[in-house]
Amino acid sequence: MELNDYLVKNESATASVTAFDSVDAISDSKEGTLACTPHRVVYVRGKDVTDISLNGVNSIEYTSPSYPKRYLMMGIGIAAGSLLLIVLGAIFGEIPDAGVFSALFFVLGIPGFIYGIVVLGYGFLLRRAVLRVHTPNKSYEFSSKDTNLDQIGHTIRGYEMRKNSR
Known part of the structure; x- marks a missing residue:
């Protein structure tokens, strides 16, 4: 499944990056697409989808690329x-x-x-950036060699600030 196949009609990703859903993953078969829409964070890898509502995000942590x-x-x-x-x-x-x-x-x-x-x-080989998304029920960890992983975090906080200013 591709990201666009999962998104609903008229929903678009404002930020996306190629990422792993594990910090220890190294093969391309473990790689998927992490994206942020105005309402959720979506991670799609093959037939697996992780869908996190932005309303449920308590905090995020970003770690720049480093040696584990x-x-x-x-x-x-x-x-x-x-x-x-x-x-x-x-x-x-x-x-x-x-x-x-x-x-x-x-x-x-x-x-x-x-x-x-x-x-x-x-x-x-595992030197990469890590983004942790915390919700009340679960924490999600995504890692990427892509330098734009931090943009997902910025986008989440941007939507949160926009929602709170209304």
């Missing part, structure tokens, strides 16, 4: 722990009759270090 900190911490932690195992393997390698322990530490440490580097790289 949990991937930074996890990647550094795994790589550092694996380096410790490699160092222990080298130390045990110097002790007579400890060859099994030395090999075990290397077998665990080297793939672990590589995995830690992969986690850091994956985090770099």
Whole structure:
């Protein structure tokens, strides 16, 4: 389903952006269109639609594109722990009759270090802006590499200000 197929007659999107409905999504199959109309925020991905009434929006949060900190911490932690195992393997390698322990530490440490580097790289791929829309019942989180994600937030607040000035 496309955004225009979902909108009612004479309703138009005043701001739209390509976005993910998860901060961890990376494939194009998880990508949809996030749009703001005068009455609602709509996210369309395939046959799935999320429809949020602007009357129900309590608050919004926008975070500019940044590296996801949990991937930074996890990647550094795994790589550092694996380096410790490699160092222990080298130390045990110097002790007579400890060859099994030395090999075990290397077998665990080297793939672990590589995995830690992969986690850091994956985090770099997930560097994007995040918009959180909070309602009384649920919070929605959208992320996008598009620099115009903040326009959705500005549009929501613009409609709110216009409604309150009447």
